[in-house]
Amino acid sequence: MRARLLAAIMLVAMTTSQASAEILRFSDLEGWDQDNHVEALESFRATCDLMADPDWIPICNLAGDAGSTAAAARQFFELFFRPVVIGKPPALFTGYFEPELEGSPVRTPRFAWPIYRRPPELRDGQVFHSRAAIEAGILRGRGLELAWLDDPVDVYFLQVQGSGRIRMPDGRVMRVGYAGRNGHAYRSVGQELVRRGTHSMDQVSAQEIASYVRNQSGSELLNINPSYVFFRPIDDVAPENGPIGAMGRSITALRSVAIDPAFTPLGAPVWIEKAGANPIRSLMIAQDTGGAIKGPQRADIFYGTGRVxxxxxxxxxxxxRMVVLLPIDRAYAMLPDGM
Known part of the structure; x- marks a missing residue:
């Protein structure tokens, strides 16, 4: 895990230099004074010990002694970080969650659509069978079925979310988490609906895609996206904790965000200024990634577990607008003249 994180941080150092960067003042962050910095600091502490870069290690050591009052938490971030806009806004913010689904450990007439364990021959980065081939049954009969669901659309969206809870007929709950993917690039079903002219961009949502597939197109539309996600059972996370993110720790509702690690270091604080019907002004922590999350101004906000x-x-x-909080030296090193 540490080796993977170090590789991601090195990739950030090589890539972010190619993106524009602007250093702001904390007074430039709309709503900064009103946020709950104690919650943000707790979320930051949950993963900062995994950050092996020399710029981050002393800050993480100090985080444990920062105190637990609102003033102390806010002072911690203002003393050791500078807000940096990487890339050009506007940002694109989406949301994800941990589904709770009905399922079965064995196939039944109702529960007939499997989610699969990672095949043992699949290597990271390898291009494997496509979604269409897997849905057609190319893995069938190998004992890779982890559980069975009652709706192929639920299977698809469980893969999009990357984790979930499955309630078995006997009441037992199985938590599943990301175990790998088939190496194919993610392709947006929503964008395909727009391309076909059946929807405008503002009509596309997860709920609308699910409804359209169930009522109009059939699940073959989902094969437009060749990417396929495999799962593993998660049995070492307390029920009250969130699912496991890309850093190997539980993520927190409305305090954890998925980012593109080519531009934003995993573990970094990220100030979110989300527009829309329910605006957000909040400090979150970059503790997850996603196949569709690409670019310096792209983030997926974790909303929690369950239907709501x-x-x-x-x-x-x-x-x-998305603003990354970077250690002071790292922030100024990103400017074109290093000043």
Whole structure:
């Protein structure tokens, strides 16, 4: 895990230099004074010990002694970081969540659509069978089925979210998490609906895609996206904690965000200024990634677990501005003249 994080941080150092950067003052962050910095600091502490870069290690050591009052938490961020806009706004903010689904450990007439464990021959970065081939049954009969769901659309969106909870007929709950993917690039079903002319961009949401597939197109539309996600059982996370993110730790509702690690370091604080019907002005932590999250002004906000969280997350497609909090030396090193 640490080696993977170090590689991601090195990639950031090589890539962010190619993106424009602007250093702001904390007074430039709309709503900064009103945020709950204690919650943000707690979320930052949850993963900062995994950050092996020399710029981050002393800050993480100090985070444990920063105190737990609102004033102390805010002072911690203002003393050791500078806000940096990487890339050119507007940002694109979406939302994701941890679904709660009905399922079965064995196939039944109702529960007939599998989610799969990672095949043992699949290597990271390898291009494997496409979604269409897997849905057609190319992995069938190998004992890779982890659980069975009652709706192929739920299978698809579980893969989009990357984790979930499955309630079995006997009441037992299985948590599943991301175990790998088939190496194909993610392709947006929503953008395909827009291309076909059946929807405008403002009509596309997770709820609308699910409804359209169930009522109009059939699940073959989902094969437009060749990317396929495999799962593993998660049995070492307390029920009250969130799912496991890309850093190997639980993520927190409305305090964790998925980013593109080519531009934003995993573990970094990220100030979110989301526009739209339910605007957000909040400090979150970059603790996750996603196949569709690409670019310096792109973020996926984690909304929590269950139906209500899903209803909120599925409608988010808003602009705004994303500001990364970087260690002071790292922030100024990103400027063209290094000043």
């Amino acid at each position: 969280a899903g209803e909120s997350a599925g409608t988010i497609k808003d602009g705004g």
